[in-house]
Amino acid sequence: MVKICCIGAGYVGGPTMAVIAIKCPAIEVVVVDISKPRIDAWNSDTLPIYEPGLDDVVKACRGKNLFFSTDVEKHVAEADIIFVSVNTPTKTRGLGAGKAADLTYWESAARMIADVSKSDKIVVEKSTVPVKTAEAIEKILTHNSKGINYQILSNPEFLAEGTAIEDLFKPDRVLIGGRETPGGQKAVQALKEVYAHWVPEENIITTNLWSAELSKLAANAFLAQRISSVNAMSALCEATGANVSEVSYAIGKDSRIGPKFLNASVGFGGSCFQKDILNLVYICECNGLPEVANYWKQVIKINDYQKSRFVNRVVSSMFNTVSGKKIAVLGFAFKKDTGDTRETPAIDVCKGLVGDKAQVSIYDPQVTEEQIQRDLAMNKFDWDHPMHLQPTSPTAVKQVSVVWDAYEAAKGAHGVCILTEWDEFKKLDYQKIFDNMQKPAFVFDGRNVVDAEKLREIGFIVYSIGKPLDGWLKDMPAVA
């Protein structure tokens, strides 16, 4: 029986391994992690992450050919194929701080593999890493090899949160990069055989190691760039009276452009886009390519601009101050159908509102008060370290309260900001919300989920990203 061990039981390690286990009943899959609470949660009825369809997959194979364990060394020693899916945060100190990937967790995983291995191993990079990481890992492993043969493969993950199970069941492509040596190609073939249990052969792409590593960063950079492009257009739409949804639809009909990833928003969030672009920028700089680095940096600048532009709209619409005013925030997760808040635009928007002395009342169907308070208190990039290394009880931000109901959040509020596109926000009783708010009552829709015309009929002043502005908003300065 082929044995797979995955180091790192996070958003990627957990779901990817669960899907391998369900699709390959003859393979034993063990997911290991240094975090005991995380492993305990994977072994319980309440999984550590919320992902539609994940519970069913885990329940179907856990205890049969899928296991979660903290006994990292034992399972690594026994495995034929080791996936490494540990954190690769942005460095906050030293060389490359604020941009470069911190490979501490990766390196310690590689050294541990070298320490405990007694048989040949295929080591698979599942984490997103800088180009040429495989070379560094190879060096660590071969310098400590004790005669063991290691083959390093790059197999980046393209799943998106909220649709992880769907994406893993039917991936657009699986990418495997390996050395162009007989040993390297044999390892590529072995991993290909795992995926071939359910992925059509034409969807499994094989490349050299560096192309696979770079393709992951490139894919995220291209996707994020589309969002920054449409968000840049949204500012111009507001200034000219064009409607960004109509512009997106019109350009998306061009088959060369395509319709996906053209939704204007308050900004992109999530654990990957910003981190991976910063990483790409750093690699460009290290390779003496400042123009290329600046090109990609602009994607992040526009994203930051979009978030602060939103806050400015809120403040300037309300007579240039939100001091002491209650602002309801609906949605805190970085997108719908996930409880993940990593790099969510809601953090920057809430910090901006709090900075202007607003009283912020937040409701999100999947995010706890504890998580929100941690996010608002945490330093930039700290979220991307294993849980036990994060600050445990950050000081709560007093101006922020978290409630479990949208109506409660909006009660007595001057304004409502919609920051995540949860479906339930489309179906709220906005008449009831209006009746219980201060007047004039404002809705700032950062995701274009509400029917602005209906809300205007109720009496709201509505701001929708990239849409023609209400008379009220036209008279207010757009950007402070």
Ligand SMILES: NC(=O)c1ccc[n+]([C@@H]2O[C@H](COP(=O)([O-])OP(=O)(O)OC[C@H]3O[C@@H](n4cnc5c(N)ncnc54)[C@H](O)[C@@H]3O)[C@@H](O)[C@H]2O)c1
């Ligand atoms: N989240 C996504 O949607 C996504 C998608 C594609 C790629 N990625 C990349 O995959 C990697 C993992 O991301 P994630 O979202 O799953 O992160 P995560 O923080 O959810 O999980 C990482 C896990 O690794 C564990 N860990 C760290 N060092 C360890 C060690 N030495 N031994 C054992 N366990 C260790 C941590 O405790 C943590 O549980 C990152 O490189 C990320 O950029 C993430």
Ligand SMILES: O=c1ccn([C@@H]2O[C@H](COP(=O)(O)OP(=O)(O)O[C@H]3O[C@H](CO)[C@@H](O)[C@H](O)[C@H]3O)[C@@H](O)[C@H]2O)c(=O)[nH]1
């Ligand atoms: O038209 C759009 C599409 C997305 N977003 C926002 O962009 C962010 C990222 O969304 P999405 O890409 O759907 O989620 P992620 O889970 O971050 O997935 C991205 O990052 C992963 C980690 O690398 C990759 O594996 C995926 O392929 C890539 O889509 C979210 O805040 C979305 O709200 C928009 O604002 N407008």
